[in-house]
Amino acid sequence: MLDLVDEKFVIEGGCRLTGSITVNGAKNAALPVMAACILTKGASRIRSIPKLTDVEIMGRILECLGLSVKHLEDGSLEMGTVDTTKVTAPYELVNEMRGSICVLGPLLARRNAAMVALPGGCVIGQRPIDLHLKGLRAMGAEIDLKDGYVVAYATRLRGTEIYLGGAHGSTVLGTCNVLMAATLAEGTTVIEAAAREPEVQNLAEFLVKAGAKISGVGTNRIVIEGVKELKPVDCQIIPDRIEAGTLMVAGAVTNGDVTVENIRPDHLSAVVDKLREVGVNVTLGRDSCRVRGGRMTASVITTLAYPGIPTDLQPQLMSLLSIAEGTSVITEKVFPDRFMHIAELNRMGANIQKEGPSAIVHGVPYLSGAKVMASDLRAAASLVVAGLAARGTTEVRSIFHLDRGYEHLEERLTGIGAKIKREADTKEY
Ligand code: EPZ
Secondary structure, eight states: OOOEEEEEEEOOOOOOOOEEEEBBBBBBHHOOOHHHHHBSSSSEESSOOOOOOHHHHHHHHHHHHHEEEEEEESSOOOEEEEEEOEEEHHHHHHHTTTGGGGGHHHHHHSSSEEEEEOOOOOOBBOOOHHHHHHHHHTTTTTEEEETTTEEEOOOOHHHHHHHHOOBBBOHHHHHHHHHHHHTTTTTEEEEEEEOOHHHHHHHHHHHHHHOOOOEESSSSSEEEEEOOOOOOOEEOOOOHHHHHHHHHHHHHTTEEEEEESSOGGGGGGGHHHHHHHOOOEEEESSSEEEEEOOOOOOEEEEOOOOTSSSSGGGGHHHHHHHSSSSEEEEEESSTTTTTTTHHHHHHTEEEEEEEETEEEOOOOOOOOEEEEOOOHHHHHHHHHHHHHHSSSSSEEOOOHHHHSSTTTTHHHTTTTTTTEEEEEEEEEE
């Protein structure tokens, strides 16, 4: 018999969440900013880095690429290049975390070569990188796919005009890759259909501080004038808007009264608007928001690139709408197959059907605790939210997915009244 030890959350549902909870730095901003340290001479300091598995893995990839990665006592990271000869990001690490593809652009720009394992598909659907490669090729990089690796060379990248829109809109990490590569390219690069996400803006802020010449950040047209070198930087990671949204939903579904601290309200406009529309009482402060539950009614949700409703909150909003009165329709425009959580929510008594890239959510009066399995990070978050709202006990298995994007979530939710325990999960075969 083989025993595999994993962890699970055991959640006693039905506890009303009340009190204040603080949002951490954004994972999806931290990862590209860490990769950008390949570009700078000397050691940079990155503040408000969240303590997450994905950040840990990115640190290990960067160590493989010749960077020193030091965790400082105040929670920031100090990173700088010590060896510029390394250009290989190995499959074993890249496969753990697809965000690591954003080392490709900086490696090409600073070291003229890169060998980065091709990230595979994943449960939220296909994760192609054709747009990343198209952008870098347009700048003069020679790129081949060999033995599961992207093998790329460029003696000096050249600025050019690049259209980065794809079948599902702009690409966040594709924009990050081209943006980083362009900072050290010869001449001017124009990225059309650029991603506008706050995480891209945070990266651009780092690069500009380092001496890059960038305009149009936050719009669909970013213009980068190449410079010869970039200097080290002291920079701050923005608060995680997806964690903020998850906590707001958790407050709402438990009919709670929760103040979510350390947020950027301007990054959450679409989410706040939607929550108010379904009946959640949201009061915005300068860098916080108070969420009070109430009677929730059905809605139509379409995930879109920023400033639309983020795909990374779709599963959590589905949990919320599963107990809202009436029939909701949720359409995924970013990752049309990101629906693995439906079957698990239905095991808890939800009534949700998948119809192509949409989910039809018939609201039920309540969810019931059950044993459920997390398939990915945000699916895990949606099941935790559902477990908090449900009657009875929910066990969410494969909680390592959740740890990729939420730091000690069970402890922080316990602090505002949730009953959650992390336990070993021994599976017997
Ligand atoms: C980032 O992934 C995030 N990851 C994802 O968060 C997030 O869901 C996604 O952006 C969308 O907001 C990180 O920042 C580390 P995309 P990314 O390229 O950049 C298609 C989470 O849970 N596409 O913007 O990889 C793609 O298939 C994670 O925290 C191409 O067709 O996503 C998708 O349909 C999951 N060709 C759409 O574009 C390409 O070359 C948007 O993907 C690239 C993408």
